[in-house]
Amino acid sequence: MIRYVLGRLGGVVLILLAVCLFTYLIFFKLSPDPAVMICGKTCTPDRIDSIRNVLGLNQPLLTQFWEFLRGIFAGREYGSVHCSAPCLGYSFQTNESVWSMITARLPVSITVAVGAAVLWLLAGVIGGLVSAVKQGTWWDRTAMALALGGVSVPNYVLALVLQYVLVVKLQILPFPSAVSFVDNPIVWFESYLMPWVVLAVGYACLYARLTRSNVIDTLSENYFRTARAKGLSSSLTMRRHALRPALTPITTIFGMDFAGLLGGALITETVFGLNGIGKMAADSIAKNDQPVIMAVTLLAAFFVVIGNVVVDLLYTALDPRVRVVSA
Amino acid sequence: MTTGPTLAEVEEVGPAAPPAGPPASGKRLLTTITRDKGALACLVFLGIVVLMAIAAPLITKLSGWGPYAFDSAAINSDLGGLPHGALGGISGSHWFGVEPQNGRDLFARIVYGARVSITISLSATLLTGILGVVLGMLAGFYRGWVDQVISRVMDFLMAFPALIFMIAILSSLPSGNRPVLLVVVISAFGWPYLARVIRGQTMTLANREFVEAARASGAKDTQVVFREILPNLRGSIVVMTTLAIPGYIGTEAGLSFLGVGVAPPTASWGQMIASSVSWYSVDPMFFAIPGAFLFLTVLSLTVLGDKIRSGIDQGEAA
Numbered sequence: 187m188i189r190y191v192l193g194r195l196g197g198v199v200l201i202l203l204a205v206c207l208f209t210y211l212i213f214f215k216l217s218p219d220p221a222v223m224i225c226g227k228t229c230t231p232d233r234i235d236s237i238r239n240v241l242g243l244n245q246p247l248l249t250q251f252w253e254f255l256r257g258i259f260a261g262r263e264y265g266s267v268h269c270s271a272p273c274l275g276y277s278f279q280t281n282e283s284v285w286s287m288i289t290a291r292l293p294v295s296i297t298v299a300v301g302a303a304v305l306w307l308l309a310g311v312i313g314g315l316v317s318a319v320k321q322g323t324w325w326d327r328t329a330m331a332l333a334l335g336g337v338s339v340p341n342y343v344l345a346l347v348l349q350y351v352l353v354v355k356l357q358i359l360p361f362p363s364a365v366s367f368v369d370n371p372i373v374w375f376e377s378y379l380m381p382w383v384v385l386a387v388g389y390a391c392l393y394a395r396l397t398r399s400n401v402i403d404t405l406s407e408n409y410f411r412t413a414r415a416k417g418l419s420s421s422l423t424m425r426r427h428a429l430r431p432a433l434t435p436i437t438t439i440f441g442m443d444f445a446g447l448l449g450g451a452l453i454t455e456t457v458f459g460l461n462g463i464g465k466m467a468a469d470s471i472a473k474n475d476q477p478v479i480m481a482v483t484l485l486a487a488f489f490v491v492i493g494n495v496v497v498d499l500l501y502t503a504l505d506p507r508v509r510v511v512s513a
Numbered sequence: 514m515t516t517g518p519t520l521a522e523v524e525e526v527g528p529a530a531p532p533a534g535p536p537a538s539g540k541r542l543l544t545t546i547t548r549d550k551g552a553l554a555c556l557v558f559l560g561i562v563v564l565m566a567i568a569a570p571l572i573t574k575l576s577g578w579g580p581y582a583f584d585s586a587a588i589n590s591d592l593g594g595l596p597h598g599a600l601g602g603i604s605g606s607h608w609f610g611v612e613p614q615n616g617r618d619l620f621a622r623i624v625y626g627a628r629v630s631i632t633i634s635l636s637a638t639l640l641t642g643i644l645g646v647v648l649g650m651l652a653g654f655y656r657g658w659v660d661q662v663i664s665r666v667m668d669f670l671m672a673f674p675a676l677i678f679m680i681a682i683l684s685s686l687p688s689g690n691r692p693v694l695l696v697v698v699i700s701a702f703g704w705p706y707l708a709r710v711i712r713g714q715t716m717t718l719a720n721r722e723f724v725e726a727a728r729a730s731g732a733k734d735t736q737v738v739f740r741e742i743l744p745n746l747r748g749s750i751v752v753m754t755t756l757a758i759p760g761y762i763g764t765e766a767g768l769s770f771l772g773v774g775v776a777p778p779t780a781s782w783g784q785m786i787a788s789s790v791s792w793y794s795v796d797p798m799f800f801a802i803p804g805a806f807l808f809l810t811v812l813s814l815t816v817l818g819d820k821i822r823s824g825i826d827q828g829e830a831a
Binding site: 201204205209212213216217218223334335337338339340342343346347349350354446449452453456457467468471472474476479480482483486487489490491494 | 686797
């Protein structure tokens with residue numbers, strides 16, 4: 187088991203390196219003149235030259251990449267500015283280190299992601315389970331039709347509709363703002379409710395469909411029939427024999443989806459004006475602030491890669507069949 | 514969801530179930546779909562959208578306004594450019610109303626937007642289809658190092674948050690031919706989901722008796738691949754690609770919404786919704802119309818893909 191974990195971690199380091207290189211190539215080799223892009227739309231030739239020097243863009247690619255990697259672990263100097271330890275870059279448009287921009291906004295993104303995840307897991311798994319048990323009934327058909335619809339709504343359309351109906355017309359909810367929980371729990375909840383719902387709907391529908399088909403599959407498995415034949419109660423067999431194997435694939439995609447969200451819900455945060463990482467990324471795209479986009483890309487990839495490993499390790503713990511194979 | 518072919522990805526046509534017997538015939542599939550009222554409605558709606566896309570210049574000639582023509586008479590400059598009249602300025606000359614501020618005809622922009630959305634998503638589907646099938650079959654058929662290389666690349670691409678990498682690539686590229694770039698980027702991150710399924714099924718198929726029989730009678734590799742294996746993959750390819758199209762339409766709209774996709778003044782549904790964000794509270798029709806078209810198109814494609822899948826599953830079980 188320890189060897190397996192170590193092997194996985196080694197793989198992770200390799201993938202993260204590849205991700206860094208890939209991202210670096212996208213931003214510094216794909217674009218015709220990175221210094222011009224980084225500098226922004228209104229920029230003097232002098233400033234562009236100084237940025238080129240500071241970033242070492244005249245040096246060979248490998249040296250540049252090495253400097254970038256070293257910056258992440260040891261920090262680096264950009265001319266007169268110091269960018270400390272996890273230096274993911276420096277925004278020459280806002281004159282801030284990208285890392286401090288990220289850490290300032292991470293709490294909002296985490297709040298959005300965690301709330302949405304709780305919502306979609308509960309709704310998706312419970313909805314799918316009930317549908318599977320009541321397969322073919324009125325409830326099942328309605329729920330699955332709704333799920334098909336929910337999967338198809340683009341989340342920015344849903345966000346605009348909800349905002350128009352609930353905030354502008356009916357005035358039930360306030361306009362979302364990133365209030366902290368400590369200051370005012372009620373406003374906090376009301377502010378984040380819409381973003382949570384908007385993000386959760388698509389995933390919940392997807393998870394409901396997946397849970398339903400998984401549970402229906404396990405209900406026809408031999409071990410499930412054996413368990414029932416031995417006289418175990420219906421609720422116990424449901425919990426132990428049907429739900430558990432049906433939920434393992436859910437764990438896998440949940441890990442990926444949740445990790446993906448931590449890197450910022452670009453569209454939802456933008457529409458609701460919540461100042462998280464996603465909105466920062468979207469704003470940076472509009473201003474073409476390359477270092478910020480690059481850092482967010484790296485961060486998101488980092489979350490997803492780590493999420494993947496956590497899921498794999500959890501999987502071996504949850505599903506005895508995988509354990510036998512990997513041993 | 515704009516990140517990718519989510520439904521197709523999650524509920525892949527399992528490689529665990531080997532495709533037994535001939536795939537359901539297209540004709541029987543069509544009868545099943547036309548008998549289902551919901552599926553028929555979806556088919557009709559999609560037909561209208563495709564027709565709009567093909568005949569866009571003709572239709573706008575009929576409706577009287579082109580997608581780029583400004584109609585300053587239709588907007589009220591005293592109110593910051595809000596359209597005259599109720600419901601975003603819907604009238605006899607502007608069937609879906611006009612854009613606030615510049616008065617461009619929404620109907621014409623929807624029609625031309627359909628063109629952009631359909632062209633991009635179909636091209637991306639075609640390109641992913643080709644990449645996915647060819648690479649998946651290569652990996653599944655030759656195994657060994659070919660499989661190793663292709664599988665590692667797939668793992669790498671699938672481990673990525675695709676949307677954010679698409680944004681990264683699109684934002685760092687100079688704004689050249691955006692639609693072509695969009696197709697390339699969407700396909701680059703989309704093909705592994707198809708290839709993974711094709712690879713698994715090719716592996717099972719390559720061990721079946723009829724492949725062995727073909728080899729014994731002296732068939733070459735290319736003959737085995739194209740005559741014996743490919744026809745048996747038809748069902749999965751059809752299902753995976755139909756379920757992928759709505760994902761691509763959503764992705765295109767999402768990228769355009771974020772400002773890295775189709776650039777204005779070219780109309781695209783996602784980009785129309787993006788420009789409506791600042792007007793949503795005073796002119797709700799401005800986002801409701803493109804939003805409804807986007808939602809209904811994605812929904813129709815998803816429903817149809819779902820029906821085709823269950824149709825093919827039943828055909829295989831029979």
